[in-house]
Amino acid sequence: MPLDQSFTGRTYPPTEPYQVGREKIREFATAIGAADALHHDVEAAQKAGYRDVVAPPTFPIILSFAAMEQIVTDPELGMDYTRVVHGDQRFSYRRPIVAGDELVVVSSIDDITHRGGHDFLTTRAELATPAGEPVVTVVCKLVVRGHGE
Amino acid sequence: MSEMAFEKGQQLPLQTFRVTRADLVRYAGASGDFNPIHWSERTAVGVGLPGVIAHGMYTMALAGRAVTGWVGxxxxxxxxxxxxxxxxxxxxxxxxTEVEFTAVIKNVSEDDLVTFDLTATCAGEKVLAQARVVVKQI
Structure with a gap:
């Protein structure tokens, strides 16, 4: 059954603040092979004008992926996650994320379309400080493959 | 920091990144994405894939590395x-396996925003489309 298009525009409650850890940034940077000192060396980051080490561009997937649980497990929406394929992904920054940041995620469904037997779901996660300073917008398009292939 | 000034139409040199199963396991742990298609051959084949595949987000992270490498x-x-x-x-x-990246500069704006259009290939096949990165030129 196609996803209910009336879920377009739905916004989910904000997550608990995520504490961006220095070691988590180092671990993530190491995992993607990003050796630049800005990700690892506090002194180098401070020389470049940051409070602490800087996260690589795709780091916020950790937060947005976890927050998307709210959508993919929403019983009313009823997505079959075993049929989900990652279609598009985008990160749009206001400023880099640095260790010590606290970030709250608000997830929304921007669009649901159904074509060719598949559902196309566009989700948006707004990452902001608890005080409301916007930091990065994460847009993820998912394809839910239909059963008629 | 790079003092390189980019120009519209400029081609960026090839960058190649090797990807092994160990990299995928490490990425799963660091990112929290433990989908077994990225580490279990049995699961990957069971859902119709040729075998274990990289996280799309791992390939995207490499795209980020390619651009920060060009920019410096x-x-x-x-x-x-x-x-x-x-x-x-x-x-x-x-x-x-290996993932290869090239790019062309699509645009340089008056306020020094540089747009890269990337091409990512693995074994000669394009693995990303509409891969676009905007950086602030220093």
Missing amino acids: SADAVLDIGVRFTRPVPVPDTDEG
Whole structure:
């Protein structure tokens, strides 16, 4: 059954603040092979004008992926996650994320379309400080493959 | 930091990244994405894939590395977006596979925002489409 298009525009409650850890940034940077000192060396980051080490561009997937649980497990929406394929992904920054940041995620469904037997779901996660300073917008398009292939 | 000034139409040199199963396991742990298609051959084949495939987000992270490599600064990326078009199969060998990146400068704005259009290939096949990264030129 196609996803209910009336879920377009739905916004989910904000997550608990995520504490961006220095070691988590180092671990993530190491995992993607990003050796630049800005990700690892506090002194180098401070020389470049940051409070602490800087996260690589795709780091916020950790937060947005976890927050998307709210959508993919929403019983009313009823997505079959075993049929989900990652279609598009985008990160749009206001400023880099640095260790010590606290970030709250608000997830929304921007669009649901159904074509060719598949559902196309566009989700948006707004990452902001608890005080409301916007930091990065994460847009993820998912394809839910239909059963008629 | 790079003092390189980019020009519209400029081609960027090839960058190649090796991807092994060990990289995928490490990425799963660091990112929290433990989908077994990225580490279990049995599961991957069971859902119709040729075998274990890289996380799309791992390939995207490499795209970010390619751009920060060309630019010469790790904090320059303002916007990064991709479409995942083909999986990156990663065989269970010491060599794994390779993902290759090239790019062309699509635009340089008056306020020094540089737009890169990337091409990512694995074994000659394009694995990303609409791969576009905007950086602030220092």
